[in-house]
Amino acid sequence: MKKIVIGISGASGSIYGIDLLKKLKQYKDVETHLVMNKWAMENIKLETPYDPQNIIEMADFYYDNNNLGASISSGSFQVDAMVIAPASMKTVAGISIGFDADLIMRAAGVMIKENKQLILVPRETPLSAIHLENLTKLAKLGVHIIPPIPSFYDKPKTIQDIIDHQSMKILDSLGIQNNIETRWEN
Template identity: 60%
Template sequence: MKKIIVGITGASGTVYAIDLLEKLHRLDDVEVHLVMSQWAKKNLELETDYSLSQINELADKVYHINDQGAAIASGSFLNDGMVIVPASMKTVATIAYGIGDNLIARAADVAIKEQRKLIIVPRETPLSVIHLENLTKLARVGAQIIPPMPAFYSHPKTIQDLVNHQTMKVLDAFGIPNEVDERWK
């Protein structure tokens, strides 16, 4: 069974997180550990029709953002990696500088120090030099940066088609077989 940590921050793009959670929830061999920032919860209200309880039901274990004693805050909690989707630039900076001031940042810090998979789905545009330097710093220590950039070779017709492509890329990065979207032929 794969254990995947999903962090959701306050950047716009909560639909990416929801889609990933829904697709992971359908898999019997994946255990999802979820932590959301306060602003992620606010964006859930602003950007979607989902309730917090609906999102929490998509995870096997839900943690409070300030629970520094949570299992996912320790390197001894064995897992297959973490994805932060969407990742705010505040969270990116916090992780890049090793400031584990909340559970998302601490769990990401643990992923880095334990050399486990860390996927960042940044949601900001335009990117400043500071943003780019922080993302580069994370990439240098092994984080995989997977920004939501649509592919048009599959001729997407809906927003869901675009979201599916992003989810496919994240699932691929975790080595989870999927046919969420069309692949380049």
């Protein structure tokens, strides 16, 4: 059983985290551990047809972002990887300085200290030098930065096509086989 923590923070694009959760649900050997913060929930209501409760029900386990005593807050709780999609610049900043102010940042910090896989889907534009420095610092520590940048070589026709491509990139990084058909082939 592969245990994957999914964090959804308050940047635009909560649909990326939601889509990943939906896709991971199809794998019987994957267990999902979800944590969302306040602005993630606000953005879910603003940007998607879902209510945060719908998203909570998609996950195998859900943790309150204020619960620093949750299992994923400890390195002794064994998980394989964590994905934060989308990652706001505030959450990125917190992780980059080890400021474990909430459960998302703490769980991400645990992944770094335990040498486990951490994937960030940072969403902001334009990116300031502060954002870029924080992301560069994390990339140098081995954090995989997969920004939600659409490709056009797969000729997306719908927003879902663009989201699928992003989910494919994340699943590939997690080493999870998938048949999402948005790859470059020539």
